[in-house]
Amino acid sequence: MPRKAGRPKTGQALLTQERILSAALVLVDEHGVAALTMRRLAAALGVDPMAIYRHLPDKRAVLAGLVQRVFAEFRVPTVEEDGWQAQVRAFAHAYRTLVRAHPHLVFYVATDGASSGEAALMAGEALYTALAGAGLPPQGVVRAADLLVDFLNGFALGDLSGRLGRPGERHDLLARLAELPASQYPTMHRVLGSLTVAELEASFETELEILIAGIEAMLTADC
Amino acid sequence: MPRKAGRPKTGQALLTQERILSAALVLVDEHGVAALTMRRLAAALGVDPMAIYRHLPDKRAVLAGLVQRVFAEFRVPTVEEDGWQAQVRAFAHAYRTLVRAHPHLVFYVATDGASSGEAALMAGEALYTALAGAGLPPQGVVRAADLLVDFLNGFALGDLSGRLGRPGERHDLLARLAELPASQYPTMHRVLGSLTVAELEASFETELEILIAGIEAMLTADC
DNA sequence: ACCTGAACACCGTTCAAGT
DNA sequence: ACCTGAACACCGTTCAAGT
Numbered sequence: 168m169p170r171k172a173g174r175p176k177t178g179q180a181l182l183t184q185e186r187i188l189s190a191a192l193v194l195v196d197e198h199g200v201a202a203l204t205m206r207r208l209a210a211a212l213g214v215d216p217m218a219i220y221r222h223l224p225d226k227r228a229v230l231a232g233l234v235q236r237v238f239a240e241f242r243v244p245t246v247e248e249d250g251w252q253a254q255v256r257a258f259a260h261a262y263r264t265l266v267r268a269h270p271h272l273v274f275y276v277a278t279d280g281a282s283s284g285e286a287a288l289m290a291g292e293a294l295y296t297a298l299a300g301a302g303l304p305p306q307g308v309v310r311a312a313d314l315l316v317d318f319l320n321g322f323a324l325g326d327l328s329g330r331l332g333r334p335g336e337r338h339d340l341l342a343r344l345a346e347l348p349a350s351q352y353p354t355m356h357r358v359l360g361s362l363t364v365a366e367l368e369a370s371f372e373t374e375l376e377i378l379i380a381g382i383e384a385m386l387t388a389d390c
Numbered sequence: 391m392p393r394k395a396g397r398p399k400t401g402q403a404l405l406t407q408e409r410i411l412s413a414a415l416v417l418v419d420e421h422g423v424a425a426l427t428m429r430r431l432a433a434a435l436g437v438d439p440m441a442i443y444r445h446l447p448d449k450r451a452v453l454a455g456l457v458q459r460v461f462a463e464f465r466v467p468t469v470e471e472d473g474w475q476a477q478v479r480a481f482a483h484a485y486r487t488l489v490r491a492h493p494h495l496v497f498y499v500a501t502d503g504a505s506s507g508e509a510a511l512m513a514g515e516a517l518y519t520a521l522a523g524a525g526l527p528p529q530g531v532v533r534a535a536d537l538l539v540d541f542l543n544g545f546a547l548g549d550l551s552g553r554l555g556r557p558g559e560r561h562d563l564l565a566r567l568a569e570l571p572a573s574q575y576p577t578m579h580r581v582l583g584s585l586t587v588a589e590l591e592a593s594f595e596t597e598l599e600i601l602i603a604g605i606e607a608m609l610t611a612d613c
Numbered sequence: 614a615c616c617t618g619a620a621c622a623c624c625g626t627t628c629a630a631g632t
Numbered sequence: 633a634c635c636t637g638a639a640c641a642c643c644g645t646t647c648a649a650g651t
Contacts (some may be wrong), residue, residue: 172615172617172618172650172651181615182615204642204643204644205645206642206643214617215616215617216617216618217616217618217647220646221614221615221616226644226645274547277547277548278547278550288575289575291575292576295581296577299577299580305582305584305585308581309582309589310593311600313548314600317541317545317547318540318541318544319544320544320547320548321500321539321540321541321543321545321547324540325539325540340510340511340514343511352512352514353515354522355515355518357522358528358531359528359532362528366532367532369536370536374533374536374537374540377534377537377604378601378604379604380604380607380608381601381603381605382604383607384604384607385600385603395632395634395636404634405635427625429625437635438635439625439637440635441634441636443626443627444633444634449626
């Protein structure tokens, strides 16, 4: 059912940036970034590949638009609970929710996220306000915020597969470790051997609390 | 000067995994992962593209081999200084040096690093030993190690470009902020406005110290 | 104004052939 | 055993053409 060339008659859905990005997001979320192809994207839209170029300059722009769109969903809930810690937790959980919703885009979100419009500014304001409210000096606010964002991006990346082990990877590590004499890597043997599978699982919450404790320590230190 | 088909005579350099990966690493380090093409790689080696397939099954294997090779350089120096903190710092700096040497591979190192042979085990042993020496229980060791690695990967990613601003990105952020009325994002205005350019720069050291302080706090808490 | 379609310069990889 | 070379099914993108 090839469409005719020319401007589509009324009644036909017009091709727009919005529709293109929506289709692209479906492609990426379902099959990964590698599946995002101008030709496949066009096919999903029922359109000639070149039609897309009327609305977006090139493929890079499609990917950038995707990150923009995903990041635009980012809202840090204003928390009723007292304490800057609760607000930092709210930020962290919101960010984690965002990147988990689009795991194949983690790299691009982590890499371009900040340059992605209003939502980034609003999120930054929320985080900075929480940290400034904790009593940190300006430089401390920036450092703590950077640290938190770095951790969040790193954790998201690790969730994808990897780090010093995660659901899948950790089992590889354990298997390799089991093949070697305990004397070769004694601490790893002892530490990992004494934990249950559940205890081995990465804990976002615990890592976040360690980080928050570090920020708390900044408050009493010189910094 | 096209080579003749067939096994090269003695005197000609034999194609090996080593030589292929070395050429690939040059390509990636100099021009990014996108420049790594089986055809370009072959050209760099003075060889037909298909010759590579005798030594590595496909392109994924080339990339995986690259990560392996890079990760194999990873050595955590044994530190004379006392204190687990010094050893954690040594680990962190060694990792940072590694990823900075091959910035275009950050994503792959962060994502595959752990599944990359001996070097990962040795590094893990060093980190676990430091943290266990601090007096953390097994679960605490794993959590703290995960947190540190997550941070290191996140920082490396941010170094590439991004996060809530870095050399380049932070200036974009400041420029956008400057265009808006101060009333819209008051905390960001105040915090960022009161810092010099030098103070705005990301500080690996400071972020690392906050994190170490968090681990120190674990020692006195329940955990 | 908006879309199509042929064409170009690339990709990774299979398969048959050379030495 | 090791390499070449043609071929195939893809890419992103330019440029001319249709309505």
